[in-house]
Amino acid sequence: MKRRDFLKLGGIVAAASAVTPASSLLYAGKTTTSAIKYGLVIDLTKCDGCGECATACRIANNVATSPDNEKINNYWLRIARVKSKFPNSHEQAIPLMCMHCDNAPCVHVCPVKASFVRKDGIVMIDKHRCIGCRYCMIACPYKARSFVFKHNEGFSNPDVPKTMHGVVEKCDFCVTRIDSGRMPVCVESCKKGVMSFGNLFDPESQVSRLISSGKVHRVREDLHLGAKVYYLGL
Amino acid sequence: MKIYWTTINGKSLGMYFLLGVLAILAAAGLYATYAMFSQGHYITGMNNQIPWGLPIVVAIYCIGLSAGSLVLSALSAVFGQKEFKPFARIAVFVAALFLVGSLLSIVLDWGRPDRVMLPFLYLNPRSIFSWNGFLYSSYIFICIVYLWAMFTGRDGWIKPMGILAVCWAVGVHSGTGAIFGFINARELYHSPLASPTFVVAALSSGTALMILIIVSTFKATGRFLDNRLITGLAKLLGSFIMVVLYFVIVEYIVRLYTPSTCEPTRFVLFGGNLYTYIFWVGLILLGSIVPAIILFNPITKNSIPWISFASLLVVIGVFCERLIFVLPGQIFPLNLFPDMEMTSSFMDGQITWYQVSLPEIAQGLGILSIVAILYIIGLKLFALLPTEARHLEHEL
Ligand code: SF4
Ligand code: SF4
Numbered sequence: 001m002k003r004r005d006f007l008k009l010g011g012i013v014a015a016a017s018a019v020t021p022a023s024s025l026l027y028a029g030k031t032t033t034s035a036i037k038y039g040l041v042i043d044l045t046k047c048d049g050c051g052e053c054a055t056a057c058r059i060a061n062n063v064a065t066s067p068d069n070e071k072i073n074n075y076w077l078r079i080a081r082v083k084s085k086f087p088n089s090h091e092q093a094i095p096l097m098c099m100h101c102d103n104a105p106c107v108h109v110c111p112v113k114a115s116f117v118r119k120d121g122i123v124m125i126d127k128h129r130c131i132g133c134r135y136c137m138i139a140c141p142y143k144a145r146s147f148v149f150k151h152n153e154g155f156s157n158p159d160v161p162k163t164m165h166g167v168v169e170k171c172d173f174c175v176t177r178i179d180s181g182r183m184p185v186c187v188e189s190c191k192k193g194v195m196s197f198g199n200l201f202d203p204e205s206q207v208s209r210l211i212s213s214g215k216v217h218r219v220r221e222d223l224h225l226g227a228k229v230y231y232l233g234l
Numbered sequence: 235m236k237i238y239w240t241t242i243n244g245k246s247l248g249m250y251f252l253l254g255v256l257a258i259l260a261a262a263g264l265y266a267t268y269a270m271f272s273q274g275h276y277i278t279g280m281n282n283q284i285p286w287g288l289p290i291v292v293a294i295y296c297i298g299l300s301a302g303s304l305v306l307s308a309l310s311a312v313f314g315q316k317e318f319k320p321f322a323r324i325a326v327f328v329a330a331l332f333l334v335g336s337l338l339s340i341v342l343d344w345g346r347p348d349r350v351m352l353p354f355l356y357l358n359p360r361s362i363f364s365w366n367g368f369l370y371s372s373y374i375f376i377c378i379v380y381l382w383a384m385f386t387g388r389d390g391w392i393k394p395m396g397i398l399a400v401c402w403a404v405g406v407h408s409g410t411g412a413i414f415g416f417i418n419a420r421e422l423y424h425s426p427l428a429s430p431t432f433v434v435a436a437l438s439s440g441t442a443l444m445i446l447i448i449v450s451t452f453k454a455t456g457r458f459l460d461n462r463l464i465t466g467l468a469k470l471l472g473s474f475i476m477v478v479l480y481f482v483i484v485e486y487i488v489r490l491y492t493p494s495t496c497e498p499t500r501f502v503l504f505g506g507n508l509y510t511y512i513f514w515v516g517l518i519l520l521g522s523i524v525p526a527i528i529l530f531n532p533i534t535k536n537s538i539p540w541i542s543f544a545s546l547l548v549v550i551g552v553f554c555e556r557l558i559f560v561l562p563g564q565i566f567p568l569n570l571f572p573d574m575e576m577t578s579s580f581m582d583g584q585i586t587w588y589q590v591s592l593p594e595i596a597q598g599l600g601i602l603s604i605v606a607i608l609y610i611i612g613l614k615l616f617a618l619l620p621t622e623a624r625h626l627e628h629e630l
Contacts, residue, residue, distance in 0.1 A: 070579070071281035071586075080578040082571050096570070096578075105419060111363035112349075112356045131352055132345020134285035135363055141419030143568050143582065146282045147345065150274025165274060166345025219570055223418060 034119040037228070038173060039200040040184070041210045042095055044233040047194045049079050049093025056189035057097075059156045060174065064148045064163045074146035076171040077186055094231070095186070095194075098123060098144035098171035099219065102226030106136035106145065114167075121200075121228055122173050130167040137168060141223055145170040173197070200228065237320055239617035242455050244610065253610060256603040263600010266593035267342050275345065278594050283586040284564040288594040289343035292601060295556045296336035297370075297410050298436035299549075301403035303444045304329035304377065305437060306467070311396035317463060320623035323384055324451070325444055326399070327618050328609065330377035333370060335605040342597060362416055366409045373402050385616070407433040414559060421495040422502070422563035431481045438474035439552035441467060442525075442545035449542050451619065458622035461538060468541045472529035475548060479522045482555070498566040501585075502558065509562050512554045521551015561588055 057077040058065060064074040077097040083089045100123045107115045107123060114130035117123050137145045151165040160176050163169060174184040182188070187195040198205035203212075207230075210216060216230040270278060280287040307325035309315040341347045353367045376399050383391035408429035415428025445467050452459040489499040502509050525544035534540035567583050570576060576583030612618060 066276070069276060071283075071581075072276045073579075074282065075580045078578050078580040078582070080570070080576055080580075080582050082574050082576045084574055096582075105417070108358075108360045109363065109417075111358055111361045111367060112352045113358045114356075129349070129352060129356065130346065131349045133340075133343075133363065134345070135361075135413075137282070137285040138423075138564070139417050139419055141568060142570060143283075143580070147275070147280075147285060149276040166271070168345075 034121075035201055036119075037121040037200045038100070038178070038197065039121070039207050039211075039228040039230065040100075040173070040187070041196045041207045041216060041230045041232060043194050043196075043210075044092060044094060044231055046192045047093050047095065048192070049081065051079050053077055053095055053186035053190050053195070054079055056185045057171070060177075060185040061160055061171075062155045062157055062162055064146065064150075064152055064169065066149070072147075072149040074148065074169060076144075076146075076169070094234070096142065096144075096219070097186070097229065098140075098173075099142050099225070099227035099229045100173065102228065103224065105139040105141065105225065109135045109139040111135065118175075122175055122178070123170075124172050124175060125168060125170065127161065127164050127167045127169070132166040132168065134168060141220055141225070142227075238621045239323065240619060240621055241615065241617050242613045242619065244614040248454075249610070253607065256607050256610075259596075259603035260600045260607060263597045263603065266596035266600065269593055270597075271347075277591060279589045279591040281581075281586065283567070283581045284561070284588045286560055286564060287588055288590050288598055289339050291553075291556045291560050292598040293336045293339035293343070294410050294413075294432075294560070295439070295553055296332045296339060296601075296605070297406060298432065298439045298552060298556070299443050300329045300332035300336065300373075301407050301433075301436045301440060303332070303440045304399050304403045306441060306444050307380075308396040308400045311392050312400060315466075317466065317625050320463070320620040321444065321448060323381065323618045324448070326377050326381050326384070327612055327616075328444065328447060329403075329440075330374055330381070331605050331608050331612070333374050333377070334608070335601050337370060338601050338604065339598070342601075362409060362412045366406070366413065369402070369406045369409045373399075373406050376402055403436075404433055407436045414563070419568065420563045421489070421498045421569065422566065425485060427481060427485045428559075431478070431485065434474060434477045434481060435552050435555055438471065438478050439549055441471045441474060442548035442552075445471065445545040446542060446549065448623075449538060451613070452623065455613075455619065457619065458624070460623055460625045461536070462625045463623055464538055464541055465536050468529050468535065468544070471545065471548065472526060472535075475522050475526050475529070478552075478555070479518075479526075482517070494569075494572070498562070501566050502562045509558060509565075513558050516554030517551050517558060520547050521554055525551070564588070 054075070054077050057063065061076055063076050066073045077095055080094045080096050081091050082094055083091040100121060102117070102121065104115070104117060104123050107117055111133060112129050112131055114126045115123065115136055116126070132147070134147055137147065145168050147168050148163045148165050152163050155162050177184060184197055187197045196206045196210060198207040200207055200211070202208060210232060211230055216232050217234040218227040218230055219234070278287060303325040306318065307322045307329070310317070310319040310322050341350050353364060357368075358364045376395070380392075380395040380399055383395050411429035411432030414423040415425050417423040445464060449459070449464065486499060486503065489495040490503070501507075502513060504510065525547045528534045528540050528544040565585055565588060567581070567585065570582070
């Protein structure tokens with residue numbers, strides 16, 4: 001190799017290493033340094049799809065509700081019924097909500113950083129910053145997000161923020177409850193003990209124990225989003 | 235030959251009538267927008283399954299019209315096609331106007347347009363929307379500087395500005411395509427071809443629109459227009475159409491071939507629904523094949539009325555392409571549990587149609603009318619048009 005070629009090569013390497021930090025913007029998922037990462041495990045073998053968690057969620061979180069127009073009736077948590085395409089197959093009820101992805105596409109696409117991942121892993125929306133562009137609804141593979149279509153009067157729970165016309169809302173693991181040491185309302189309201197909530201980093205927590213059983217799956221793991229809602233018996 | 239630039243007179247009865255109609259449409263659009271915010275967005279056709287409707291289609295369509303015409307203006311400045319110089323000013327002006335139109339359409343589609351400054355305050359480097367906020371606004375700025383260089387006769391500036399503008403136009407279009415192409419969640423969006431397809435569709439619709447604008451403006455203001463200039467543009471248009479068609483075919487064949495994307499693709503192509511017709515009749519037949527026949531057929535390819543007709547078809551065809559791009563990807567349900575059947579009270583696993591609403595149509599027409607009004611005012615205030623457009627050949 002001639003000296004000039006060698007220098008050229010060195011230049012290319014130097015340029016490439018200067019570009020690398022910028023390119024990390026494009027893909028690397030953010031790693032949090034916090035000692036807490038919340039997760040939820042849903043034991044589908046116990047769930048019969050009664051929908052009590054969904055009702056409790058709607059009331060506890062002031063979810064925008066339009067019973068007369070199902071198109072714009074918002075959901076933070078919904079019960080899906082899933083079965084295989086073969087006849088006589090068993091229909092499984094599956095509670096679905098925001099999966100609190102570590103690599104959340106909704107957070108990636110938000111132009112104003114109104115959607116963000118909190119240090120403890122909860123994906124939240126700053127509704128005072130959201131511009132209502134709805135790009136996050138396009139990007140979320142789980143359809144976890146709803147748009148607040150109109151101004152709402154009357155709120156069921158004065159302890160959590162009201163809905164705001166023109167912004168997007170979704171499950172936040174009942175963040176106000178968590179911050180005051182309580183459990184998310186879906187976990188609390190389920191009488192069959194389907195849901196467990198806790199710190200994924202704590203090896204003693206029930207969620208960690210259930211996950212280490214090796215029998216849990218997440219919805220669409222193929223997308224590599226690092227979802228933190230796990231399902232037993234999916 | 236020296237080109238003399240003038241303003242239009244703009245005092246004819248027809249002009250006042252046209253302006254009046256446009257003003258009414260614009261007012262209706264603004265009123266529709268006001269209704270969306272005072273009553274609520276449920277009066278539009280969107281819902282939680284289809285968060286992006288007609289306004290987004292109009293926005294990306296306007297962006298397409300914009301960059302195509304900018305490239306046209308650069309033909310003379312950058313690519314040495316000197317004969318197109320008479321159109322340079324008008325093309326840049328139209329490019330800037332359609333960008334304004336598309337920004338209007340995007341911002342008025344937000345739930346909270348009053349927060350319009352926030353994207354500039356809180357840039358998210360991973361968000362394509364953030365990139366586009368930067369690309370679109372700088373693009374308008376580049377157009378203005380480019381126009382200024384032309385008006386003040388700073389010939390040294392024109393070529394570098396033209397090159398910059400062409401690069402920016404490619405960036406703006408790639409960025410617009412990336413809004414959809416980068417979305418992994420939706421089978422009908424996720425595609426590396428989205429950006430290039432946007433660029434070529436923009437070139438094709440932009441050129442077609444410029445032909446229509448030039449022919450009608452020159453005719454309405456009684457200016458001489460050399461047919462050879464229009465046939466030159468028509469040749470370009472013909473090849474752009476073919477490239478768009480090729481890209482669309484590649485895209486859809488790959489999707490049909492892949493098991494995971496086959497079902498939604500069949501829904502669009504062979505589902506027998508509205509989008510099937512928009513695809514085959516709007517985009518393929520009327521938007522590509524018929525104009526291609528007109529533009530390549532020796533009998534029609536030199537006739538201005540035929541070329542104008544073909545351009546009109548292309549402008550409509552690319553609009554169909556935009557519809558096909560934005561809507562079926564949302565109408566076809568998200569695939570949460572592959573190979574399983576899924577239902578819920580939240581429209582999961584079922585096809586949800588988008589019913590376009592009157593306010594959205596009024597808003598779209600209103601925004602296009604605002605663009606048209608600005609165009610007429612621009613012609614009146616600035617010397618954008620040449621006194622005549624002659625092919626330079628004989629002078630050279
Ligand atoms: S499930 Fe959807 S809304 Fe929740 S974090 Fe993931 S992408 Fe965001
Ligand atoms: S709708 Fe709000 S939260 Fe969603 S991407 Fe837009 S600004 Fe972000």
